[in-house]
Amino acid sequence: MGIVQRQGLRNTIISYLGLALGFVSTTLVLPRFLEPQQLGLTTTLNSVATLFAQVAAVGFASVAIRFFPYFRNRENGHHGFLPFLLGVPLLGFAVVLALYLLGRPVLLGVYEHDATLLKTYYLWGAVFALFVLLYSLLDAYLKALYHTAFSSFLQDILLRLLILAGALAFAGGWLTFHGYVLWYVGVNGLLVLLLTGYLLRIGELHWRPQRAVLAVRPVRELLGVGAFTLLGSLAGSVIMYLDTIMVGAQVSLAAAGIYGIAFNISTALAIPARSLNKIAFPLLADYWKEQNIAGMADFYRRTTRLNTLIGCFLTLGIGLNLEFIYSLMRADYAQGTVVVLLLLGSRLFDGITGVNGLILVTSPRYRFDLLFNVSLSVLTILLNLLLIPKLGMVGAAVAAVAAQISINLARTWFVWRSFGMQPFTRQIPLLLAITAAAGVAGWLVPALGSPFVTMLLRSGVLTAVYGGLVLVSGVAPEAQALLQSLQQRLKKS
Structure with a gap:
């Protein structure tokens, strides 16, 4: 089995475990321990940091994956590709950071109801953004090297477990809420350190800059593709994050x-x-x-x-x-x-x-x-x-x-x-x-004393009516084929 197949199989397993863990953590556990305002603060910090980091990156995460094959040469450090990959976005980060700091009165003014709380963590938002930026760039570099499973494990499994651990520590009184926020930001920095250590272990941490990196592909082409990618990624992020930011602000x-x-x-x-x-x-x-x-x-x-x-x-x-x-x-x-x-x-x-x-x-x-x-x-x-x-x-x-x-x-x-x-x-x-x-059949099921029992009863009625009508009507050939396959297996067994 080749490296792509191995990494793909591992990523699939990690992805589904991460989805399950993420749902349990962010939907069932954190809302039990954190008040809406507290959860709103960490959600807003995450959204701001993600948008901040994407603007600063100028699309270079996608540039890494698309153009790395032209730079690939392990013997000479890939022509200094890693320092170049990090250098341009870090310059972008410096520019965005200056705007972020200069715009502090305006941004805090938008959050008039919670300005005092946000003011405490305003600079931590920039630190958070730096961690998100570095992680995304190192992750893209590893993808270009066909090493994706470890970074997927960090992002989908370890990060969620660490955030969950911080919430449990807060609920148990071992962390104050301020300590939990710093934990929430800090674990993202830990992921950057772990990725760096992984690159060192596999012998791909090539820090030395080289002039040759400017001659492999025209810099204007790289920046142009990055800018085009930035527009696309920002559009997706606006849909994912901006509504939460605007709800918090307004x-x-x-x-x-x-x-x-x-x-x-x-x-x-x-x-x-x-x-x-x-x-x-x-x-x-x-x-x-x-x-x-x-x-x-x-x-x-x-x-x-x-x-x-x-x-x-x-x-x-x-x-x-x-x-x-x-x-x-x-x-x-x-x-x-x-x-x-x-x-x-x-x-x-x-x-x-x-x-x-x-x-x-x-x-x-x-x-x-x-x-x-x-x-x-x-x-x-x-x-x-x-x-x-x-x-x-x-x-x-x-x-x-x-x-x-x-x-x-x-x-x-x-x-x-x-x-x-x-x-x-x-x-x-x-x-x-x-x-x-x-839907009408499920809605007509009366609410009982226990929400859990009500859920079981409604789900049972819903499944019976929906599944039965789908099979009887033949509206979905895929469902019919699945049922026939199950019947054949039962007969064989």
């Missing part, structure tokens, strides 16, 4: 904490789509290479039907059992119930519209994907500015739904208009009707 840090937990609950709906996209990306690239438009169109429709089948079931499962989910946390977090429902709707529509983004980004017209992502970011910001002052954190969720639906409709139309492909078949309306019927 409402309160407590509202940001509640919104962050609601966002985390809704991410469970995105896990199947992410897994499917990992398979879809290389397949779509092959379809384009072979110019197999008919095969791609069929794949587009089948994946849309599968996303709809799984997404509708998970949406009902989460939505009908929010009382149980929130019973595991502090009571204050239940204020995010409406936010969860709106964000679930946004993610469900994203799944129903299929893999239009992947089709576009792997196509000859891939540059338009950046246009759609930037448009989504701008629309999200504008709607947040309009709706959060009127509706609070619910306004941010409404903005996310409106922006996501608008851009996905536009992107779906663009793919259909450009390539003659659209993802909808007659099974989609039928699946939505089955979803409505199963």
Whole structure:
């Protein structure tokens, strides 16, 4: 088994363990021990640090992966690639840091309700950003070297365990909240040290700068690709982080904490789509290479039907059992119930519209994907500015739904208009009707004295009605095939 296969297998295992650990940690454990304002502070620090680091990096993490093959030469230290990879973003960090420090009165003024609390950790936000920046660059360097499993373990497993340990120490009285925040920031620095030590162990820590690095590829080309990548990554980060920042600024840090937990609950709906996209990306690239438009169109429709089948079931499962989910946390977090429902709707529509983004980004017209992502970011910001002052954190969720639906409709139309492909078949309306019927059946189950017992009963009714209608109607051939396979195995056993 080659290094790519070994690393890929390890990454897959680590990824799924990390998803499970992340859900338990950020959705079930931290909200039990931290108040909304406290969780809102750490969430805001994380969001600010991530955006800060991405701007400072000027897209060089992607540059490392794309251009490293031209520099690869272990004997002479890869022509000084590592110092160059770190040097340019560190210059960017110095510039952004100056703006961050000069803008301190303005930024703290935006958080008028929590300025005193944020003021204490304002400089720590810059330290946090430095750790995030260095980690992302070293991680990209390791990816270029085909060493990805260790950094995935650090990010997906160790970091979450350390944050969880800090929360437990805070709950047990061994750390004050101030100590917990410093722990939260510090463990990200520990990851940078561990990555550095790993590079030293595998003999790839080449610190010595070389003039030769400037001659391998034109610096203007590297900066140009980095700038283009920066726009794309910032667009994605705006969607992931800016709503939390804006809720914290325009409402309160407590509202940001509640919104962050609601966002985390809704991410469970995105896990199947992410897994499917990992398979879809290389397949779509092959379809384009072979110019197999008919095969791609069929794949587009089948994946849309599968996303709809799984997404509708998970949406009902989460939505009908929010009382149980929130019973595991502090009571204050239940204020995010409406936010969860709106964000679930946004993610469900994203799944129903299929893999239009992947089709576009792997196509000859891939540059338009950046246009759609930037448009989504701008629309999200504008709607947040309009709706959060009127509706609070619910306004941010409404903005996310409106922006996501608008851009996905536009992107779906663009793919259909450009390539003659659209993802909808007659099974989609039928699946939505089955979803409505199963949802009503689950909703009619009365709440019992125990949220856990209520959850079990509602989930059982939901599964029976939804699964039964799907199988009887034949709306999803994939479900029929799975059932037949299980029946054959049972007969053999």
